[in-house]
Amino acid sequence: MTLKAILVDDEIAAIRSLQFLLENYCKDVEVVGTARSAGEGIELATKFNPDIIFLDIEMPTGSGFELLEQLPGLDCQVIFVTAYNKYAVRAFKYSAVDYLLKPIDIEELENAIQRVVEQKSQKINPRERYSVLFENIREVLPRKLVFPEVNGYSYVDLQNVLYVDIDNINFAFTLDDGTVKQCSCDALNISEILTERGFQSVSPSCMVNLNMVHKVDKSGNGSVILNNGLSLPLDKVKKDDFINKLLWFSQNREK
Numbered sequence: 017m018t019l020k021a022i023l024v025d026d027e028i029a030a031i032r033s034l035q036f037l038l039e040n041y042c043k044d045v046e047v048v049g050t051a052r053s054a055g056e057g058i059e060l061a062t063k064f065n066p067d068i069i070f071l072d073i074e075m076p077t078g079s080g081f082e083l084l085e086q087l088p089g090l091d092c093q094v095i096f097v098t099a100y101n102k103y104a105v106r107a108f109k110y111s112a113v114d115y116l117l118k119p120i121d122i123e124e125l126e127n128a129i130q131r132v133v134e135q136k137s138q139k140i141n142p143r144e145r146y147s148v149l150f151e152n153i154r155e156v157l158p159r160k161l162v163f164p165e166v167n168g169y170s171y172v173d174l175q176n177v178l179y180v181d182i183d184n185i186n187f188a189f190t191l192d193d194g195t196v197k198q199c200s201c202d203a204l205n206i207s208e209i210l211t212e213r214g215f216q217s218v219s220p221s222c223m224v225n226l227n228m229v230h231k232v233d234k235s236g237n238g239s240v241i242l243n244n245g246l247s248l249p250l251d252k253v254k255k256d257d258f259i260n261k262l263l264w265f266s267q268n269r270e271k
Contacts, residue, residue: 019132020064023050024057024083025072025097034070034097034120041122042129054083061087068132069094070116084146093132094146106212109205113145113162138168145169161209163199172197174213178242179224182207192228192244216261219251226265232258 021038025031031050038045048064051057061069061083071083071094084094096108096115108115114128148160148171161172172189181188187206189197207223215223218240233239238250240258250258 017044017133019045019067019129020048021045021068021070022048022057022060022064022066023070024052024054024060025050025070026052027072028052030072030097030118037120037122037125042126044133045129054086057083058086061090061092066092067136068092068129070097071095073098093135095128095132106209107149109209113149159213161206163201170197170199174210174215174225175227177215177225178228178244178246179218179222179248180210180215182221182223214265216258216265217251217254218248218258219254222248224248226262229262232262 023031023034025034031052035047035050038047045068048066049060051060057069057071060066069083069092073096084090094113096113097118097120098105098115099118105115105117114131116124116128145162148162159174161174163170163172172191176191176193178190178192181190185200187199187201189199191197210223214226216226218224224240224242228242228244230241230243230245232250233241233247234255237252238255240248240250242248
């Protein structure tokens with residue numbers, strides 16, 4: 017199966033470099049057009065109805081997000097291309113969208129295209145993930161997570177999470193309305209994201225949203241009381257670290 021692709025980047029050197037990699041290492045991808053602005057990209061996408069858009073998110077003549085926002089009916093996969101920006105990369109990871117950092121690595125390019133093929137075969141519509149990305153990219157610390165599932169994706173708003181149970185690569189998010197969302201994913205990556213968003217371990221298998229903590233009961237072995245009255249046991253080894261982190265978090269949250 018040949019995949020039609022368009023490349024949208026304001027830097028001509030970046031377009032030529034990516035086109036060279038695709039033509040020489042990704043034989044199943046046909047570049048049907050290139051554009052140097054969001055406006056030109058919209059015209060190409062409308063004309064060719066591509067399978068993939070390689071899209072630079074930062075262009076002087078309009079961002080890649082503007083292109084997607086003006087093509088609400090577009091049914092294709094987007095691989096974002098960007099120079100390193102820690103906030104943008106963080107948003108990409110939260111939102112489970114494909115991205116490539118310049119200069120582009122051949123293996124990462126091949127892997128991204130393989131994921132596109134898999135998602136097309138599953139008929140997964142990516143539009144909702146891009147909507148989540150739009151929200152996340154505007155925040156210093158994105159608040160929504162997107163997790164791949166067998167037949168699509170699951171969405172979790174971290175502001176609504178009470179705590180997370182962790183079993184190897186399996187995560188169970190307990191929300192403030194009592195529902196539980198489960199997923200399997202990279203444990204190190206998710207734990208890092210949760211820490212960034214103000215979650216702290218109360219045990220090796222549980223992380224609590226510090227925004228949801230009412231108080232810490234230091235009696236006995238110790239426990240964490242959440243805003244809804246739920247009590248979670250506090251691991252003796254984690255106790256001091258948790259209390260210090262909660263104190264720091266509370267002081268900085270009030271500023």
